[in-house]
Amino acid sequence: MQDEFDVVVVGAGAAGLAAAARLSRAALSVVVLEGQGRIGGRAHTLAARMDLPLDLGCGWLHSADRNPLATLFARAGVALDRTPPAWGRGAAHLNLTPEDQVAFAAVLRDFEAALEEAARTGQEGRALTLLTPGASRWAALLEANSACYHGAGLSQISIQDHAARQDTGVAWRAPDGYGAAICGLAPRSLIVPHCAVLSIDHEGPRLRLETARGKITAKAAVLTLSSALIAQEAIRIHPRLPAKVDAATGLPLGQAEKVFLRPSAPELFPRESHLWGCQDRAATGSYYMRPMGRPVIECYFGGDHARALAEAGPGAATAYAIDELADHYGADVRSQLQPVAETRWGADPWAMGAYSHALPGCAPARRALAEPVDGRLFFAGEATSSHSYGTAHGAWESGLRAADEALAALGLREP
Ligand SMILES: Cc1cc2nc3c(=O)[nH]c(=O)nc-3n(C[C@H](O)[C@H](O)[C@H](O)COP(=O)(O)OP(=O)(O)OC[C@H]3O[C@@H](n4cnc5c(N)ncnc54)[C@H](O)[C@@H]3O)c2cc1C
Numbered sequence: 001m002q003d004e005f006d007v008v009v010v011g012a013g014a015a016g017l018a019a020a021a022r023l024s025r026a027a028l029s030v031v032v033l034e035g036q037g038r039i040g041g042r043a044h045t046l047a048a049r050m051d052l053p054l055d056l057g058c059g060w061l062h063s064a065d066r067n068p069l070a071t072l073f074a075r076a077g078v079a080l081d082r083t084p085p086a087w088g089r090g091a092a093h094l095n096l097t098p099e100d101q102v103a104f105a106a107v108l109r110d111f112e113a114a115l116e117e118a119a120r121t122g123q124e125g126r127a128l129t130l131l132t133p134g135a136s137r138w139a140a141l142l143e144a145n146s147a148c149y150h151g152a153g154l155s156q157i158s159i160q161d162h163a164a165r166q167d168t169g170v171a172w173r174a175p176d177g178y179g180a181a182i183c184g185l186a187p188r189s190l191i192v193p194h195c196a197v198l199s200i201d202h203e204g205p206r207l208r209l210e211t212a213r214g215k216i217t218a219k220a221a222v223l224t225l226s227s228a229l230i231a232q233e234a235i236r237i238h239p240r241l242p243a244k245v246d247a248a249t250g251l252p253l254g255q256a257e258k259v260f261l262r263p264s265a266p267e268l269f270p271r272e273s274h275l276w277g278c279q280d281r282a283a284t285g286s287y288y289m290r291p292m293g294r295p296v297i298e299c300y301f302g303g304d305h306a307r308a309l310a311e312a313g314p315g316a317a318t319a320y321a322i323d324e325l326a327d328h329y330g331a332d333v334r335s336q337l338q339p340v341a342e343t344r345w346g347a348d349p350w351a352m353g354a355y356s357h358a359l360p361g362c363a364p365a366r367r368a369l370a371e372p373v374d375g376r377l378f379f380a381g382e383a384t385s386s387h388s389y390g391t392a393h394g395a396w397e398s399g400l401r402a403a404d405e406a407l408a409a410l411g412l413r414e415p
Helices: 014-023 068-076 098-120 133-150 159-164 178-183 227-231 242-249 303-311 316-329 331-336 365-370 392-409
Strands: 004-010 030-033 197-201 207-211 214-223 236-238 256-263 273-276 286-289 297-302 337-342 377-379
Touching: 004 014, 014 030, 014 178, 014 214, 014 392, 068 178, 068 392, 098 133, 098 159, 133 297, 133 303, 178 392, 214 392, 227 242, 242 365, 256 303, 256 316, 286 316, 297 303, 297 316, 303 316, 316 331, 316 337, 331 337, 365 392, 377 392
Parallel strands: 004 030, 004 214, 197 236, 214 377
Antiparallel strands: 197 207, 207 214, 256 297, 256 337, 273 286, 286 297
């Protein structure tokens, strides 16, 4: 690796790959330093496990009708599955009666409307405060829903931040893996794996970076590591950036974990249907049956419950999923469910969680985190997106934005 660059991109997740793709079109020397031996970060398709690509991280192209990745995939010939998600169709929740499905959908809709109205009138606080007494019958399921969507419960979610997230409701999938498709867009020749950035000194005329493969200098850097890692000051930045640490602390990563089970009799589980493990407690799993007709059940745990299962050790989430499915389908189903994979995003040292949510009062932190420093340090990553945070396309767009800021600072583009 040479030791002088115009721009260094730190991290080869969706944000870093987007930044690199844009920067590579300019007459610049660019390098992407990735701490892990693989690229993609939280966009990670596991291909080897069962002849089926399993997305351990992002799986759905949210807002697919305006998702820039959908356009890029179409251009690159990446197959997309446009089957509407089970949660967007009536009668897809296996353990709710049709009447209850209507009732739950109405409560969810009213709650969303209350959040939006409160945000519009400038109210801020915990999303939980907007639950009406009439919603109490569904309070546990609303909590479970928030835990999966935000990785955190309603008491930890900012009203303003929740309302700011834009989602058109259209969601598609990449049958060969969303993570794999994102990695397929990578400018691979620019990426140096196993090259963690340990420190950045921004005192002198050039940035000086200490990496796992030696020291380098650069005119500018695009930092894409997760908000949890910025909050922990996982990269030592000198002089320190306390405003960035504060912003990142207000945007913790929630916890979301997946378990994949392979049923020996798949026909027992209707394809493209959904099951909540239990309606009456927040500590429950969300089960997506046979996505795209495949012989697999994708089990999803979020928030405090996901954290508790992770703390209980490897296999605890899988055992919990099998218990909940046995409650619904009968004890015989236990012997028919083969565990295939279980994620541990909360313990992943390269992420330390699943996706960011703003703590109550901290919605403006997203802009603060995105703000460049000295015209030389630029910040990207899903947590810096005000409207598409927590998503792969939000991360991608943030990488393009940070690359444009760097190009403008280097005089190669209009600010
Ligand atoms: C379980 C789960 C389900 C999800 N589902 C969806 C979904 O359905 N749809 C959707 O759109 N999104 C989903 N997401 C969110 C989506 O995956 C993320 O928002 C997105 O991938 C984040 O990209 P990023 O580039 O911001 O960060 P990351 O992917 O975390 O990339 C940061 C990169 O920086 C590297 N790095 C960290 N520290 C250093 C260092 N010191 N030096 C060098 N490199 C470093 C990391 O290894 C990583 O590769 C999901 C995430 C999870 C975990």
